[in-house]
Amino acid sequence: MRRFTILSLLMLLVSTMSLHAADNRDKWFKELRQYKQEFMTKELGLTKEQQAKFFPVYSEMTRKIMKLNDDTRALENKIDKSKTEVSDVEYEKGAEALLELKAKEAKIEAEYYQRFKQILTPKQMYLLPKSEKKFTRQLMRHHNKAKTAPKRPKTASVPCGNCNA
Numbered sequence: 477m478r479r480f481t482i483l484s485l486l487m488l489l490v491s492t493m494s495l496h497a498a499d500n501r502d503k504w505f506k507e508l509r510q511y512k513q514e515f516m517t518k519e520l521g522l523t524k525e526q527q528a529k530f531f532p533v534y535s536e537m538t539r540k541i542m543k544l545n546d547d548t549r550a551l552e553n554k555i556d557k558s559k560t561e562v563s564d565v566e567y568e569k570g571a572e573a574l575l576e577l578k579a580k581e582a583k584i585e586a587e588y589y590q591r592f593k594q595i596l597t598p599k600q601m602y603l604l605p606k607s608e609k610k611f612t613r614q615l616m617r618h619h620n621k622a623k624t625a626p627k628r629p630k631t632a633s634v635p636c637g638n639c640n641a
Contacts, residue, residue, distance in 0.1 A: 509535075512611055519607035520600045529595045537588040541581055548577045 513531055516522070522530060555562050555570045593601060 508615075515611050515614075516604075516607050519610065520596070520603050522596075522600070526595055526600075530592070533588065533591050533595065537584060540584050544577065544580055544584070548573050 513527075516534075517527055520526075551570055551573050555566055558566075589601075592604065596604065
C-alpha cells in the first residue's frame with residue numbers, strides 16, 4: 477500500500493510538472509505573440525483599424541506555416557529517431573519534405589500577400605518582411621544574451637520594447 481501511495485504521488489508530481497511546463501510554454505508564446513504585435517505595429521506604423529484587420533489574418537498565416545513546419549519536423553524526427561534501419565525511400569521522402577517546405581511556405585506567404593494588400597499600404601507591404609527579420613534578429617540577440625548571462629531562475633520572458641536586446 478505504501479509503495480502504491482508513493483507511486484501515485486510520484487505520478488501526480490510528474491503530471492503536475494508537465495502541466496506546469498505546458499502552462500509556462502503557453503504563457504511564453506502568448507507573451508511573445510503580444511510583443512511581436514506591438515513590435516510590428518510600431519515598425520509598420522499600423523493604425524488601430526489596420527491592427528484590427530491585419531493581426532487576425534497574420535495570425536492565421538502564422539498558424540498555417542507553423543503546422544507545416546510541425547508536420548515536416550515530425551517526419552524528420554521519425555527518421556532521426558527510428559529504432560530500425562531507415563530505407564532509402566524513407567530518406568528520399570524526408571529529403572523531399574524538407575525541400576518542399578520552403579516552396580509550401582512561399583505559397584502560403586504569396587496567398588496571404590494578396591490579403592495583406594487589402595489592409596496595408598504599399599510602404600507597409602515593403603516593410604513587412606523587413607520587420608519580421610528585424611524582430612527575429614532582436615529575439616535571437618535577446619536569446620544569446622540570456623544564454624551568456626549568469627544563471628537565474630527561469631521565468632517566461634520576452635525582450636522588452638525599450639531594450640536593444
